[in-house]
Amino acid sequence: MALLISALIFLFVVILASLLLRPWLAVSHKRIDHYLISPSLQAWDTRGDARPSFTDRVLLPALRTLGQALMGITPSGVLAKIRQKLDMAGNPRHFGAVEYLGTKVLSVALVIPLGLLGLRYVPLPGIIIWVAIGVVIGVGIWLPDIILQRIIETRQNTIRRTLPDALDLLVVSVEAGIGFDGAVQKVVEKTAGPLKTELARVLEQIRLGKSRSEALHDMGRRTDVSDLISFVAAITQADILGISIAKLLRTQANTARERRAQRARDTASQLPVKLLFPLVFFIFPSLFVVILGPGLVRFAELIKVLNN
DSSP states (O other): OHHHHHHHHHHHHHHHHHHHTHHHHHHHHHHHHHHHSOHHHHHHIIIIIOOOOHIIIIIHHHHHHHHHHHHTTSOHHHHHHHHHHHHHTTOGGGOOHHHHHHHHHHHHHHHHHHHHHHHHHSOOOHHHHHHHHHHHHHHHHHHHHHHHHHHHHHHHHHHHHHHHHHHHHHHHHHHTTOOHHHHHHHHHHHOOSHHHHHHHHHHHHHHTTOOHHHHHHHHHHHHOOHHHHHHHHHHHHHHHHTOOHHHHHHHHHHHHHHHHHHHHHHHHHTHHHHHHHHIIIIIHHHHHHHHHHHHHHHHHHHHHHHHO
8 A cells, every 4th residue: 555655656746747847848858859869760750750759649548538527517617717728828738628627637636645645644633634635635626727827827927028029020020011910920930939839820810711800819818918918909909090010019019128127127126025035044044053053052061061
């Protein structure tokens, strides 16, 4: 039994670490492939015949199987919110609502052994045990939500940081005589990150027949970034009123740059408050030990001599 619990704990830690370190691991994997994979294998991959990863072959089908058990009892409103959050997170690994529900089931199944192990070493009264088990199950249910929210916030912050530079490139392209859609294509070609993905999706929707305003509004809804939503609203208003796109884009670029600088100043102003807790709980005690330690030892020796 102890071996089974240890194995489940190890599996839980591995899955949690892989979810938290996924962006860094993806970049490292690309670099390793660039240097180590032979040219023949690289050519084989570019043909679109690449072998599916372990996640695609094993993990995602298992999550779908687990999630199907909850699809029938999950309200449609909850499923809609899950799909909206997954869109805001960029649909990592093409996760759907079914896979996300399966992740919750897997999280609960992995967290329960941790709770049982804790109860084994920390005995509790009868009713408290059931409360602790309920808390453990709640942690397992909410853990995927916490990780997903962290992914969403990271993606939104990345979009906020890269938006002014993308708008500058849009301004240069439009003032050079390129149309708005062509300028967006230039941004997609010259940039990287989640903003590039969203703009590429906008262009794809326009090619499929959706109007520009609808595609841009869909992008604002998916990202839920206030700066990007303001940009979309301004572009839509310019299309309706016939305002010059170049002047509007320059104004939006200056505004986005000022907002980025203001956020940087706000973050810097919060630094003293955030440093207070590490100073009080970690640095000051160490300084007290170093500075007052010898004096306290001498004082204790003096007290011992006086008592004798």
